[in-house]
Amino acid sequence: MSYQIELFHSLLNDFLQGESALMTIEGDVLAVRGVQAVSYGTLTMAATTATKYLKLQEGDIALLNDPYSGGSLLSDMTFVMAVSEDLIWVSRRSLDKSVKLAKSVEEEGLRIPPTPLRQKNQLNEMILSAMQAHPACPANFVTWLKHQCEDMTVKAKTLHEAIEYTGFTITGELIEEYIDLCRKSSVQKISERASGETRVDVVLDSGELLRLNMEIHDGKVSLDFSGTSAAKTVSLTESATYGVCFYTLSRYYGFEQLANSGSFSVLQITKPAGCWLIGKYPAPTYKGMTCGAAALQTAMELALSQIHQKSxxxxxxxxxxxxxxxxxxxxxxxxxxxxxxxxxxxxxxxxxxxxxxxxxxxxxxxxxxxxxxxxxxxxxxxxxxxxxxxxxxxxxxxxxxxxxxxxxxxxxxxxxxxxxxxxxxxxxxxxxxxxxxxxxxxxxxxxxxxxxxxxxxxxxxxxxxx
Incomplete structure (x- = not known):
């Protein structure tokens, strides 16, 4: 690994704290970090959705918590910030969490689609007022949002200063080399273990069936969820499903610190239309993001254990x-x-x-x-x-x-x-x-x-x- 690559990897680790991701404006994922399994799919989806509908200039910040736009729980606010002309930073920060047992996502709380929160260094006071007026809006929400924007501005400045201090430029060639290196490293870590295939069934008490067919060959992992049932009361979004699968896989093989477009390429997922792993609006998502995600993680761990019997x-x-x-x-x-x-x-x-x-x-x-x-x-x-x-x-x-x-x-x-x-x-x-x-x-x-x-x-x- 070259000095430039090591320096770039260290910079990413230092900057990305909590549930966060850094991407290019073209959509290449440079790094994802977090302890929540769903973050590894939802954070990047949030950035993709926000940049698709909003033209973010350097310093602009968008806000969302809508699970169908890349959010997770409605109490987790996702901020998408253009930290430069080329880089998008996604940061997820939690408000007061509570148990939500509802029949639709709208009943679970205030749902925010990708919304321009700050533009040209000015907070959108009209949108903030509209949010505050919503009956499901948490107390002191606007004050909290303003504090988060201030904190992100300070941290974005430290990123710029760190890049300047290192004295190198983040070029397209550097990014391409880093992503390819992460891909090769992930493939190698998988290839060093056994290959094989297996099937696992997990039945939820709410009636849903999770059927996982896993195949591991040549350093690649294929997951086929054909046979998985439709939602009854548990529903997980497609991006959250991907996040849980990658989270479990990367930790099992030990490449969680290389979570980006390169390592993402080792995982291929097939999901039948209508199953509970690709829930559609307005299905509630709280139980999916908690119990459903845990059931999927259990299925992944069981399948990996069956294929790699020596461990x-x-x-x-x-x-x-x-x-x-x-x-x-x-x-x-x-x-x-x-x-x-x-x-x-x-x-x-x-x-x-x-x-x-x-x-x-x-x-x-x-x-x-x-x-x-x-x-x-x-x-x-x-x-x-x-x-x-x-x-x-x-x-x-x-x-x-x-x-x-x-x-x-x-x-x-x-x-x-x-x-x-x-x-x-x-x-x-x-x-x-x-x-x-x-x-x-x-x-x-x-x-x-x-x-x-x-x-x-x-x-x-x-x-x-x-």
Missing amino acids: EKALSSNCPLNFDLLHQDKHMLLTLPGGVGASASHDGECAHLQSFSIEQLERDFPVKVQRVDLRHSTGGKGKHNGGRGVILKIEAREDIQAAWVTDLTLHRPRISKNCSHGDPCEVSIEHEGTHKVLPVLGQQKFSKGDVVTLCSGSGGGYGKEV
Whole structure:
């Protein structure tokens, strides 16, 4: 790798933080970074859509959150900025998240198509006022947007300064060489492993079937989703589907830091018209972007494990448990991640609950936290145990509302004899001496004295217990 290429790669890594991407105005993807699987397809789609309908000049910023234009959750705002005459920067930043169980995307919140937010260094106050007037608009939205624009302007300036400091020019030849190098590296990493083909079926509790046919040959991966059913209540956009597939693939083979047009070329996907992986407006997308994406990731991991049996790994609990507490004008989303599956050489990693203040929770809501710990797993056992999920137990001290969504693949897919399934996510309630397991997703009022137990899923175990 030449010094210029190494310098360019380092510059991309330093600049792209969080969920972000950098592209050329012609549409070449230079790099995508993020921890959300759907970002690897939706960020580039957002840039493509915005630049198609809006003529962005240097310094201009467009805003969108519409899943059908390259957005993800409606609470995630995607900013598309022309950082130069040739480069487009996409940055996704989150507002206050909540559980959305709706029948259409319009009911899930304020949906924003590609919209000119700043032009010629001037914010579009008319559009900002229209957004603020929408009944579904979050509080202090305009103030937050202005702060994001200021932050992006500062960071864009640092990119220009970094390029000037290095003393080299980002030429078309450099970009072409970098993309080709990433393509060759990705092909090599895949070719070093086994080739083969397999089929995996995953059934969602909502009734959808996910059928994945995977073929790996000559450093290329082909995915055919023929046989996948139409949406019932879960729908994922086409760009999000691609993102999840590439995310899982690149991390499995170890080229996630080379996510661009070059490495994208190793993946080919066939999807039948009308299936739930290519949802159409106005289908709701919240469950797709959460539970649906997790189910697709599980199918990908299972297929890769079947083809590469020498590095077989038990399934992880990819879908976190999201529990949204509501009381008066306040809400708080509690997210409990799941455990990681074990392998032939070591136990799976236990889940780590995102830090939150128990004192603040009990101050803002009429609840008492009785327990926060790793759950006692009965599943996921083996020579190497799967990573345990998290348990959170709270008592309602007054009537309180809640909405939740958990893993929608409680109907476990078939796995190899070397592996065992971990425990699924579970929401249960103790009411007046009775214990009841609640549905995998729902919303209801809890009465004073009710004790609600939240358990995220555990990872699967590997090998026979000794």
